[in-house]
Amino acid sequence: MWKRVVSLSSLISYSKSKATYGVKIWNSPSTLISTPVYYGTLFKEKNPLIIFVLGGPGSGKGTQCIKIAETFGFTHLSAGELLRKEINSENGHIILDTIREGHIVPSELTVNLIKKAMESSDNYKFLIDGFPRNEENRITFERILGVEPNAVLFFDCPEEEMVKRVLNRKEGRVDDNINTVKTRLKEFSELNPHVIDYYTKRGKLHKINAVGTVDDIFDQVRPVFAACEAMK
Numbered sequence: 284m285w286k287r288v289v290s291l292s293s294l295i296s297y298s299k300s301k302a303t304y305g306v307k308i309w310n311s312p313s314t315l316i317s318t319p320v321y322y323g324t325l326f327k328e329k330n331p332l333i334i335f336v337l338g339g340p341g342s343g344k345g346t347q348c349i350k351i352a353e354t355f356g357f358t359h360l361s362a363g364e365l366l367r368k369e370i371n372s373e374n375g376h377i378i379l380d381t382i383r384e385g386h387i388v389p390s391e392l393t394v395n396l397i398k399k400a401m402e403s404s405d406n407y408k409f410l411i412d413g414f415p416r417n418e419e420n421r422i423t424f425e426r427i428l429g430v431e432p433n434a435v436l437f438f439d440c441p442e443e444e445m446v447k448r449v450l451n452r453k454e455g456r457v458d459d460n461i462n463t464v465k466t467r468l469k470e471f472s473e474l475n476p477h478v479i480d481y482y483t484k485r486g487k488l489h490k491i492n493a494v495g496t497v498d499d500i501f502d503q504v505r506p507v508f509a510a511c512e513a514m515k
């Protein structure tokens with residue numbers, strides 16, 4: 284069972300040896316972040332670190348998450364990938380139709396897949412890529428898991444560049460075509476700002492300029508996670 288922790292701790296600096304009243308603090312470059320406390324059996328020794336990774340289609344979330352996971356020892360959970368793996372399951376037709384049309388799958392379905400993946404991992408550090416896509420996603424995650432992320436990365440990329448990258452991606456995805464991309468971009472531009480506002484107000488947002496080489500972009504990402512390393 285998870286327990287939500289109020290953000291009282293956002294005023295306290297992280298100290299390597301300190302876990303105050305069960306609340307570990309991670310001091311990132313721009314914000315002090317309260318960590319959720321987990322009282323279940325999965326994270327016996329460590330509190331989980333949860334990072335949400337946001338950005339439009341083709342902004343480079345997956346590419347950067349692979350590098351972050353390799354460099355900083357996070358488990359990378361892509362919401363889109365978890366959904367794609369479910370296409371042959373009982374709810375598969377809903378998922379496939381929704382993805383093919385460029386819409387967003389009902390939140391309970393996605394959140395339960397994320398929860399299951401977290402529960403089956405030995406790790407306590409999670410990058411949750413492509414989530415939350417909207418306020419409903421965010422609220423459903425909080426309701427089902429009872430926690431908020433420690434930090435949120437937002438890969439900010441111009442639409443023109445995102446379209447170019449998606450159409451050049453040759454992974455055989457049913458949503459990598461111009462019509463679906465247009466719908467995805469429209470929904471992204473309508474829904475993502477609400478999520479961004481929410482995390483900005485909570486001091487958790489790290490906006491990254493997603494234009495440049497993969498390494499240039501990773502150079503902006505690295506400091507966000509370097510503070511996390513100091514906790515080991």
Ligand SMILES: Nc1ncnc2c1ncn2[C@@H]1O[C@H](COP(=O)(O)OP(=O)(O)OP(=O)(O)O)[C@@H](O)[C@H]1O
Pocket residue numbers: 338339340341342343344345346347363413448449451452453493494495496497500
């Ligand atoms: N900085 C970059 N410059 C140019 N191309 C890039 C860059 N980063 C990633 N790409 C390429 O752009 C495409 C999209 O990247 P990626 O799959 O990481 O995006 P994404 O944000 O995960 O997209 P989606 O939301 O559709 O899954 C891929 O083919 C990837 O190799």
Ligand SMILES: Nc1ccn([C@H]2C[C@H](O)[C@@H](COP(=O)(O)O)O2)c(=O)n1
Pocket residue numbers: 340361362363364366381382385386387388389393412413414415416420458467
């Ligand atoms: N929170 C999410 C994440 C993904 N989806 C669906 C809809 C997306 O177009 C598709 C692919 O996701 P991506 O790999 O681009 O992150 O998966 C969703 O409904 N909800």
Ligand SMILES: [Mg+2]
Pocket residue numbers: 344345361363413
């Ligand atoms: Mg992706």
